[in-house]
Amino acid sequence: MASTEFGRTVRRWRDRVPPEAAGLPVGGQRRAVGLRREELALLAGISVDYVTRLEQGRAAHPSEQVVEALGRALRLSGIEREHLFHAAGLVPPGRGTVPGYLTPSVQRLLDRLTGTPVAAYDAAWTLMVANPLYAALLGDPSGWRGQERNGVWRAFLGPAGRVRHTPQSRRTLETALVSDLRATATRYPADRRVRRLVAELRSDSRRFAELWDAGAVGRQEASRKTVDHPQLGPLTLDCDILSVAGSDLRIMVYTAEPGTQDAERVALLGVVGTQTLA
Known part of the structure; x- marks a missing residue:
């Protein structure tokens, strides 16, 4: 029934x-x-x-x-x-679990950023929604299932992405993600999905286990990233991560300096979309 x-x-x-x-x-x-x-x-x-x-x-x-x-x-x-x-016969998630609710006001904000690659993540870095330009820039996430939608899992266990990394930028990213996930696990102790995620990462990723057990401390900061797009070539963009007070959401936004070739290529993302060109 x-x-x-x-x-x-x-x-x-x-x-x-x-x-x-x-x-x-x-x-x-x-x-x-x-x-x-x-x-x-x-x-x-x-x-x-x-x-x-x-x-x-x-x-x-x-x-x-x-x-x-x-x-x-x-x-x-x-x-x-x-x-x-x-x-559905379920109890709505309580205060001890990671909020997964995208408020109408945040949704309206995302709706207005049609010319900007933008995505919303929850406190555990699980992708909640990505707009078409974000999907075109970094790869279509519509087919991702389960842990594939989690940014920490993808960083340690997933396939290589389009963002170009140096050894130093990779270390900085990994340290920040582990530190952030630890803070989330502490803040939401009743969240079983977070516990399962941490357990899987510790079991299957030696690098994650080393950082987790060492108590690595870092934080996500604004940065410039080069994205190697399969049709448009490299785009160097500013990546900012915005926090939404009261909901623990992370809004990731990619922007280009106006008048540059990178800005022109971002505009072209809307034309290329997520299609694969021969």
């Missing part, structure tokens, strides 16, 4: 979100009043088949991560988010 109510709720709320409000292109004839299933799946980072099974009541017991992702994609208020958790 709970899964049926959950599916009806998702279906009903999907209808009320116009695609333009979610930053999706609008064109052609649409039968859907709001978001299509494939659009909701894209925004939430889950498969279309899973969204279909959830809405039809054929998939029971969605995880907290899935419910949180759907809540963000559907742009729910705080009360609506709690209702979605209850409809």
